[in-house]
Amino acid sequence: MEQAKYIGKRLVELFLTLLVVSFLTFAAFSIIPGDTASVMLGPNATAEQLSALRSQLGLDLPMSVRYLEWLKGAFTGDLGNSYAYSQPVISLITDRLPVTIGMSILSLLMVLLISYPMAILSGRRPGSLSDNTLSVFGHVLFALPPFVLSMLIITLASAAFGIYSVGRYVKPSSDFFGYLGCLLLPSFCIALPKIAMTFKFLRASIIEEKASDYVRTSKSHGLSDVSIMFRHILPNSTVSTITVISLVLSDILGGSLIVEQVFNLPGLGRLLLAAISRRDFPLLSGMVFYLALITVLLYFAADIVSALIDPRMRNNREGTL
Amino acid sequence: MRTSLQKKTRIYMAVGFSLLAVILVAFVISLTHLYVYDPNSTNAAAKLLPPSSDHLFGTDNLGRDVFARCMEASKYTLLVSFCGVFIAFVLGTLLGMPAGYFGGITDKFIMLISNSVMCFPGILLALVAVAVFGPSLFNVVWALGLVFAPTFARVYRTGVIGLSSKEYILHAKVLKVNPMRIMLLHIFPNLVPQLLPAVVIGLANMTLFESGMSYLGLGVQPPHASYGKMLADAQSYMTMAPWLIVFPALLLVIYVLGLYFLSEAARLSFGGERR
Numbered sequence: 001m002e003q004a005k006y007i008g009k010r011l012v013e014l015f016l017t018l019l020v021v022s023f024l025t026f027a028a029f030s031i032i033p034g035d036t037a038s039v040m041l042g043p044n045a046t047a048e049q050l051s052a053l054r055s056q057l058g059l060d061l062p063m064s065v066r067y068l069e070w071l072k073g074a075f076t077g078d079l080g081n082s083y084a085y086s087q088p089v090i091s092l093i094t095d096r097l098p099v100t101i102g103m104s105i106l107s108l109l110m111v112l113l114i115s116y117p118m119a120i121l122s123g124r125r126p127g128s129l130s131d132n133t134l135s136v137f138g139h140v141l142f143a144l145p146p147f148v149l150s151m152l153i154i155t156l157a158s159a160a161f162g163i164y165s166v167g168r169y170v171k172p173s174s175d176f177f178g179y180l181g182c183l184l185l186p187s188f189c190i191a192l193p194k195i196a197m198t199f200k201f202l203r204a205s206i207i208e209e210k211a212s213d214y215v216r217t218s219k220s221h222g223l224s225d226v227s228i229m230f231r232h233i234l235p236n237s238t239v240s241t242i243t244v245i246s247l248v249l250s251d252i253l254g255g256s257l258i259v260e261q262v263f264n265l266p267g268l269g270r271l272l273l274a275a276i277s278r279r280d281f282p283l284l285s286g287m288v289f290y291l292a293l294i295t296v297l298l299y300f301a302a303d304i305v306s307a308l309i310d311p312r313m314r315n316n317r318e319g320t321l
Numbered sequence: 322m323r324t325s326l327q328k329k330t331r332i333y334m335a336v337g338f339s340l341l342a343v344i345l346v347a348f349v350i351s352l353t354h355l356y357v358y359d360p361n362s363t364n365a366a367a368k369l370l371p372p373s374s375d376h377l378f379g380t381d382n383l384g385r386d387v388f389a390r391c392m393e394a395s396k397y398t399l400l401v402s403f404c405g406v407f408i409a410f411v412l413g414t415l416l417g418m419p420a421g422y423f424g425g426i427t428d429k430f431i432m433l434i435s436n437s438v439m440c441f442p443g444i445l446l447a448l449v450a451v452a453v454f455g456p457s458l459f460n461v462v463w464a465l466g467l468v469f470a471p472t473f474a475r476v477y478r479t480g481v482i483g484l485s486s487k488e489y490i491l492h493a494k495v496l497k498v499n500p501m502r503i504m505l506l507h508i509f510p511n512l513v514p515q516l517l518p519a520v521v522i523g524l525a526n527m528t529l530f531e532s533g534m535s536y537l538g539l540g541v542q543p544p545h546a547s548y549g550k551m552l553a554d555a556q557s558y559m560t561m562a563p564w565l566i567v568f569p570a571l572l573l574v575i576y577v578l579g580l581y582f583l584s585e586a587a588r589l590s591f592g593g594e595r596r
Contacts, residue, residue: 139578155566250442277452
């Protein structure tokens with residue numbers, strides 16, 4: 001009952017957030033200086049041509065009508081045609097989605113698989129040699145911008161060892177493992193700084209949990225360190241780290257936009273840059289909205305998951321959303 | 322344990338300041354009379370020269386001195402990150418302080434807006450803002466300020482809520498002290514332990530963002546040098562002239578790392594990590 005109430009409250013917030021996000025997206029592209037129709041037709045267009053194009057694009061309608069139309073389109077997957085490509089916005093986006101989503105998922109897996117062992121090793125004995133080494137290592141990783149890291153790794157992998165060729169991309173439908181292979185290095189570059197971030201929070205949280213009473217009690221009951229760590233400390237630390245992980249996910253999405261540019265992969269990043277340079281606003285607003293939508297849903301999922309794990313979250317902790 | 326914590330703080334502070342000192346020393350060298358290359362002057366006779374005593378960091382494909390360009394890039398990086406953090410800090414103060422202090426519907430409304438802004442992946446928001454309004458230094462700065470404002474608002478809100486139940490704040494409220502005065506004179510000074518690390522880490526993050534944006538060609542615009550743009554240009558000469566990548570990348574990382582260590586030192590010195 002309490003859980004249902006909590007989820008209901010979160011759902012209302014989710015709805016409000018989506019409304020604000022969609023309005024911000026729409027408003028940002030409506031207050032742009034310059035007339036889209038005259039940009040599209042060039043300086044020699046006549047007044048009739050301009051007004052004809054405006055009514056064709058729906059630019060002559062009042063803003064509130066256009067917002068509702070746009071909102072309807074956004075949720076039914078019909079955001080009109082891109083100015084530059086003359087293709088539906090939605091199909092342009094879904095074409096590029098496998099690269100960006102694949103990279104994000106791979107990066108997230110790497111973050112989890114690497115930061116957890118690091119944090120356990122480090123938080124087990126704070127101040128020890130392994131803790132200090134890992135902490136310094138984490139600081140350095142954090143300061144490396146993903147695109148610099150990508151350039152270094154490309155140089156190493158392709159020039160020095162000849163095991164990677166930049167810009168190679170295989171569609172997942174034709175060769176799934178080839179596709180994963182192409183995304184492995186770029187995902188690693190996105191993941192490394194985020195590993196440092198997750199590691200830092202998880203380590204701090206493990207150290208905090210270790211000092212708590214229930215750990216001392218378990219110890220006096222004769223539980224081994226290993227079972228205290230995995231059965232008690234880790235689940236508790238995970239709850240406080242979930243918020244961080246959801247923030248990491250949105251960073252990963254943003255990071256992949258840049259890194260796929262370095263690796264020359266046909267993902268959303270390249271589409272975004274093309275849309276920006278050609279001032280293709282239907283495409284831009286669509287991409288902005290859908291990327292934000294993914295992030296909102298991820299935050300929502302993080303809140304629900306932490307509420308399911310930890311009943312305290314339902315009552316006295318503010319969620320991410 | 323207390324002494325070891327202080328020792329760690331001191332080490333972090335020392336490392337942070339020495340890393341930043343490297344940049345400062347480099348900057349001073351660039352200003353001396355021994356080293357007077359214009360960062361933008363091209364020289365067809367001196368293309369892609371490796372580092373030497375003449376050109377400390379070598380020259381690029383147009384014969385421009387990489388060291389001089391690195392220093393110019395540092396200048397713009399500092400400008401963008403400090404102005405950007407200042408804007409974010411002011412906006413964050415204006416949003417987060419009342420949200421935490423008044424609570425209720427004010428809080429709900431402000432947090433809804435600021436959380437909604439946070440739902441856009443940061444780099445995307447900055448890129449689009451700059452793309453839409455044109456890539457000028459001014460636009461880069463306010464776009465980054467806007468993107469980072471919710472982070473500060475959050476730090477403020479959490480801090481203010483934590484302080485609100487303290488007796489001296491309740492006391493001031495009972496005496497009907499003006500809320501403005503309570504916020505500025507009583508709450509603000511007590512939030513410094515949370516704000517200082519956030520500001521320093523904000524400087525580091527903003528530097529990383531700016532370099533990413535200029536890598537994509539939407540940050541500081543040519544002919545001005547910026548680390549991201551230098552690295553993007555250097556990519557085609559990766560194997561031929563590695564110094565084009567190594568030095569800008571190194572300076573960028575040193576600067577960010579220095580700030581990062583300082584923020585850790587600030588956090589620890591205020592007792593951020595209790596053991």
